[in-house]
Amino acid sequence: MNCIIIDDEGTARAIIAQLCSNFQSLNVVEEFPNAIQAIKYLNQNEIDLIFLDIHMPDFTGFDFIDTLKRAPKIILTTSDPSAAIQAFEYSCIVDYLVKPISLERFKKAIDKAESVISVPEPKETTESVETTSDNHLYVNIDRRLIKIDIPNIYLIEAKGDYINVKTETQNYTVHSTLKKIEDKLPHDLFLKVHRSYIINIRKIIDIEDNSVLIKKDVIPVSRSNRPELMKRLNLL
Amino acid sequence: MEQPNLSYIESMSGGDKSFEKKIIDIVKKEFPEEVKTYRENSNSDNFKLMAENVHKLKHKISILGLEKSYDTATAFENDLFDGDISLKEEFESILNLMQNYLNEL
Numbered sequence: 001m002n003c004i005i006i007d008d009e010g011t012a013r014a015i016i017a018q019l020c021s022n023f024q025s026l027n028v029v030e031e032f033p034n035a036i037q038a039i040k041y042l043n044q045n046e047i048d049l050i051f052l053d054i055h056m057p058d059f060t061g062f063d064f065i066d067t068l069k070r071a072p073k074i075i076l077t078t079s080d081p082s083a084a085i086q087a088f089e090y091s092c093i094v095d096y097l098v099k100p101i102s103l104e105r106f107k108k109a110i111d112k113a114e115s116v117i118s119v120p121e122p123k124e125t126t127e128s129v130e131t132t133s134d135n136h137l138y139v140n141i142d143r144r145l146i147k148i149d150i151p152n153i154y155l156i157e158a159k160g161d162y163i164n165v166k167t168e169t170q171n172y173t174v175h176s177t178l179k180k181i182e183d184k185l186p187h188d189l190f191l192k193v194h195r196s197y198i199i200n201i202r203k204i205i206d207i208e209d210n211s212v213l214i215k216k217d218v219i220p221v222s223r224s225n226r227p228e229l230m231k232r233l234n235l236l
Numbered sequence: 237m238e239q240p241n242l243s244y245i246e247s248m249s250g251g252d253k254s255f256e257k258k259i260i261d262i263v264k265k266e267f268p269e270e271v272k273t274y275r276e277n278s279n280s281d282n283f284k285l286m287a288e289n290v291h292k293l294k295h296k297i298s299i300l301g302l303e304k305s306y307d308t309a310t311a312f313e314n315d316l317f318d319g320d321i322s323l324k325e326e327f328e329s330i331l332n333l334m335q336n337y338l339n340e341l
Contacts, residue, residue, distance in 0.1 A: 010262045012295060018248055018255055055291055079294045100244055100298040223251050 005031045006038045007053035016051050019106045027160035035064035054078040075109050139174045154203035154214050158196040193221045240300035240337040264338050287316035305330040
């Protein structure tokens with residue numbers, strides 16, 4: 001789901017963006033400190049979900065919703081529980097989060113949003129990683145099954161509902177999840193180093209504290225995955 | 237009196253120190269600006285705008301783990317709509333406590 005965050009408080013925007021980063025299904029495309037800028041953006045772009053503060057100077061969250069001809073789904077984020085009743089008057093509002101927002105409560109809101117938002121099937125790039133055999137796998141792109149040599153893959157990156165499969169010669173965008181492709185890759189060659197990245201450990205050029213360099217890509221390594229990465233390396 | 241802490245920020249970060257630093261830096265930047273606006277409105281006895289300022293500051297009070305102070309701020313915000321400033325001194329001592337804490341981070 002493509003999302004935007006509207007909140008006049010930078011702290012709140014940063015926290016909501018961080019909460020979103022825990023969900024592969026969420027892709028924060030823009031953040032706005034006021035509703036006016038967001039309205040301009042929405043006039044030219046379609047998004048699936050808005051995280052919207054109610055109390056903002058000049059233009060409240062409800063004023064903002066009233067200006068939208070076709071409102072996407074909205075999760076209200078506020079320090080004011082008293083506006084919840086008003087929120088029920090809007091069918092586009094799927095949940096109402098009172099700050100400070102916990103990850104558990106945020107997850108419930110995302111579950112609700114996902115249950116009401118049907119993500120359209122992509123027109124040109126369709127589902128998924130189909131088959132594996134010894135040294136290659138097939139991905140379904142534009143209704144064609146395309147063969148990819150597994151050893152040539154050096155990086156797989158999660159991008160919302162898609163994964164980018166990067167090889168020595170070409171990149172492929174596939175409607176699938178990191179988990180699906182991870183299950184189809186040889187575990188001695190590939191390692192998930194971050195919630196959004198799987199790398200081919202033979203393609204690593206160098207490693208710093210919390211990142212690896214593969215080709216020209218600097219990939220973050222999460223703290224929990226670092227010990228396994230270090231274990232896999234042929235260290236002197 | 238309860239003390240500010242980073243428990244909430246740490247619970248959000250999942251150990252990501254760069255995120256923790258980012259949030260602290262934003263709070264350090266925004267908090268004095270919000271307090272300044274509050275004090276300006278306080279000096280001119282503009283209770284409605286003061287209530288809005290208190291409302292905004294409440295989020296930072298909660299981010300710094302000050303649960304009881306959050307309740308005080310909520311009560312003060314509601315009182316301000318009735319022109320009641322009896323909690324002003326207590327609220328401003330919370331602001332001072334937060335600023336001192338942020339100065340030490």
